[in-house]
Structures are given as C-alpha cells and as structure tokens.
Amino acid sequence: MRQGRHLGALRTLWIAAILAFVYIPIVSVVLASLANTRYMRFPHRVWTLEAYGDALSSFTTWQLHSISLSIALSVVVLSTILGTLGAVAFARYNWRGRTWFQRFMVLPIFFPQPVLGLALLLTFTAIGIQPSWKTAALAHLVWILPIVTLVISVRFFGYDVAQEEAAYDLGATHVQVVREVTLPQIWPGIFSGVLFGFLLSWSNLPLSVFTSGPDTPLPVWLFSRTATNYSPLVPSVAVIGTVVSALIVVGAGLLLWAGRRLR
C-alpha cells in the first residue's frame, strides 16, 4: 500500500500547514516582543526582555488591564445570571413560544459585531449616555449573553427532569431541589459559561472599539497602536494581556478544583 502511505503523509502535512497558519502570527508577536529597537528589524541584533520590564513599569499597562478586567467581570456576572435563567427557558421547559425565543436568542451571534457596535454607539449618543467601559460591557453582553445561554443550554439538554420530580416526591422543598439536584448537575455548564464570557469579553475588539469611549480596553489600545505609533511596548503588552487572561482562567480552574477537594 504505497499509495496509502503517501496519502497519510499528505494528510499530516495538510494539518501541520493549517496549524502553522494558525500559530505563525501568535509566534510572531512573541518574537517581535523580544527586541529593544524602536523599529522592527528582524532578526534582532539583541534579544532581550527589556520591553517587558518597560511594559510592567508603565502605568498605561495597568490601566488597560484594569479597564479590561472591569468590563470582563461585569459581563461574567450578568451573563452567568441571565444566561442560566435563559438556558432554563431555552432547554429545560417546553412552552408555547419557545422556538421563537430560541431563534431570537441566537440572532445576535449571526450579526456583524462592528455593525452592532456602531448601532449601539448611535443609540447611546442619541439618548445622552456617555460611552465608557460600562457601555462597552453592555455592548459585550448583547453578543456574549446568547453564547453563554447556548453553552449552559447544552448542559440542560442532557439533564433528566425525572430527578427533580423524584426529589419533590421525597418531600424536598423548592430551594432544596434547586440547590441539591439542579445546580450540581448543570454546574459544569455554568462554569463553561463563565469561561466563555470572560475570555470573549477580554479579547473583544469590534464591539469595544466603538462603544468604550475614552476608557481604552487592551484590544482597542493594541489596535490603535498597531496602526500608528509602533514600539516594542506593543507586542510585549499583547503578550502580557494574553498571558494574564490565561492565568486568570487557570487560577479560576484551580480554585474550583481546590474547593471541590475541600468539600
């Protein structure tokens, strides 16, 4: 089977090429951050971590992170609460109008984000709301809430309603059923919802760029500095911002794991 082996090699090559395509830009950011020259001159004459030191000692870096964090945390809290309620309506109960609710819910996902951002900007300005990180969080929510609702819904579809009924038959109260039966089972869905909400908000550019006003979240700053005013600070802040979001996610995961073990 010579032909089979050739095909196998070709398939591996194809996947390797796709992975290279996906990761070349990300590796490029890291490579670009290891210079100390004003202009990009690759291969660098001096490989250094200087830019990271500059980034960490710069007030801007901290400010960008705190704005991104404020937005992401608000989005996480609101989208998890609303998304859980929404998922119950989306997947747990059968009711008249559910199909319409489901279609309406997924619409914002199939909507060009920058256009949504511009529509929201016009609305905020028209009704006299000053754009700030709060309006950016609201804009994120319009797009992220449907996704979080879907993520939690997937968990609800695999959920056996009979267990709730059994608990009621055994004399459990409403609160007990929610706390002892429902929540433990959909908890993984809620946790995925939190992760999606956080990461999608943290990394969002197209909504933030139009709705954050004078408050600049990380991706918007990177976007504006890429177009003009390049310096090694830009790639190093990009790397730091990405690593911080990964650390927050890993940290949340570890906390959850530790909490489970303690119980």
Place this chain on the structure above:
Amino acid sequence: MTRAGSPGPWFAAPVAIFMLLCFAGPILIVTWFSLMPGRTFELTTAFTLENYVAAISDGYARPMMWSLLGAAITTIVTALLAWPSAIILHRYAGRWASLVSALIALPIFISESVRLFGMSVFMMPRGGILAGSLNAAFGIEIGSILNTWNAALVGMIYIHLPFMLFPLLLGVSLIPADRIEAARDLGANRWQVMREVELPLAAPGLMIGALLTFVLCLGANAEAAILGGRAVTVITAAIEQRFNYAQDWPMGAALTVGVIAITAAIVLPVLSRLDLNRLTKR
C-alpha cells in the same frame, strides 16, 4: 407537548427584555435615524428616504461591494481549507483529533487585535519576521505584501477559519461511515462520494459555517485597517467615517440599515429551517 402554566416564559423574560432593549432597540433607533433628513441629531416624524437615495448616488455602493466580495471570497476559501481538515480530523486523526481541534480552537480566545498585529509583523516589509528571516537565511529580498487588499483577505481567512471549521466538523460527524462504504462498493469514485454522499449529509454544518463566516466578514473592518492599510474602504469603515468625522448620523444609519438588511436576508431564511434543539443536543 405544550403545557399551560409552564414556568418557561418567566425564565425567558429577563433575557428577552434585555435583548429587546439592547439588541432590537438599537436596530429600531438606527432604522428611525436612517429616515431622518441629512445631518439631524434628533428623531422626528418627518420621514424621508433621501439618505438611501444619496447612499447609492454618493458612491457607497463601492464599499458595500468590497465588503460583500471580501465576505464571499473568505467564505469560499475557508470552506476549501476547512473541508479536508474536517474530514482528516474526523476520520484519520484518531487520538490526535481532539488535541489538534483544541489547538485550532484556542486562538479564538486570543484577541483579534493581537493576532492581526502578529500577522502584520510577520508580513512587514524589510524588518518583518518573514522578510527578515528570508533575507538573513537565504539573502532573498521580498517586496511589500502588507497594506494590500490581498493581505486583508489573508487576515479575514485567518480570523474566520475556526468559525467555518467547527460547524463543518459537526457536519462531517453527521455522515455515517457505512454510507461511504456502500457508495464505494457501488462503484462511486472519490469525487462522486464527496458530491453525492458526503456534501449533502454534511450540509447543515456547512450551512452554519458559511452563514457565520459570511455574516461576520460582512462587518469586518480590523483586517482592512491593520493589514489592508486602508487600501480599500470596507462598509464598516465608511459608516464609522459618516458617524464620527462627517457627523452625519442619518446617512451612517442608512448604510447600517443596508448591512442589517443584507444580513437578515441571508440569516433569517436559514435560521428558520434550522432545528436548534437537535443541534445543541447532538
């Protein structure tokens, strides 16, 4: 089985109200503004269609064309890249499949601005990663590829590939393996198997992937700004220009409504045929 008195609507209410206020509301307000006379900042009942007429006569059909063309090209190219990838991952990758899928999915969570910035330092002329490496290793000088419409297209394909790949993976997993064997036994060649068996069976995934990619690309502007160097003006850039610099809200709103109308014309028919319960349940 619809039961009267189901608590469903109560759970739906908070989300539905939020979406009405923050999704349907802005669309309504934008539509209203698009019917106001040029350069007004207030909503009245003096409706006019002049902005729509002006949008076409003022040459805004051009940015719209660029956006539509970009979305179409990106959808086709990502589908051509994702189809073999999905087949390989689903059928041949075995235990590597989930690792490779995760590796491809991961960058979705890295900001678009970080990845496009990476693309731009890679493509940069002279001192860029690609040009610099080629020059240092082989002494080859390459010209500038950055700041062209093609560079913007590469960026759009790059950003939207996962949005095509993952629905396609779902679609490919809907093809029963014995169907393909049966077709082969009946003498179908590779091409026939793909056209007659695989593509129709994987159609739902392909539809969602194409829909998602096309619609997201329709509004995409970061790629054209960072990689395209504004070599062409896409529709979102034109709208932003109307809103912010020209201070002409009604005209910007009319262009926005144009994009929304195209999106709706593509999305709504497909969405009404899709069974969301089946797809999320899997």
